[in-house]
Amino acid sequence: MERSQPRRQVAAMKQSLFDQGLLDEQFIQLEELSDDANPNFVEEIVTLYYRDSSRLISSIEQALIGAKKVKAECTLFREYCRTGNAEG
Structure with a gap:
């Protein structure tokens, strides 16, 4: 449970950045390169x-x-x- 809270915060922050137009599909492509x-x-x-x-x-x-x-x-x-x- 403790680990899911930071993940939710990160997901909410990331969504906010997408909503503001600060992130786009190129960011998703970068994320896909992580392993x-x-x-x-x-x-x-x-x-x-x-x-x-x-x-x-x-x-x-x-x-x-x-x-x-x-x-x-x-x-x-x-x-x-x-x-x-x-x-x-």
Whole structure:
């Protein structure tokens, strides 16, 4: 009886995530890949996904910051060209 309570909680949480559209049939496919040899497969894949996503988002943020700096310099350069400021 004690073991079925956590399972019900997990099932209810999973159903809630499906209802919210946060999980879909791909999650079910991942679950089907779990077996006795690798019972934590889904957890490992989700962890890797979020770790990689976090790293990629950080890279994108850095690229955006760099792009903003390049844009600012190009705007300044264009203004120098427009005004004939050879020194600029």
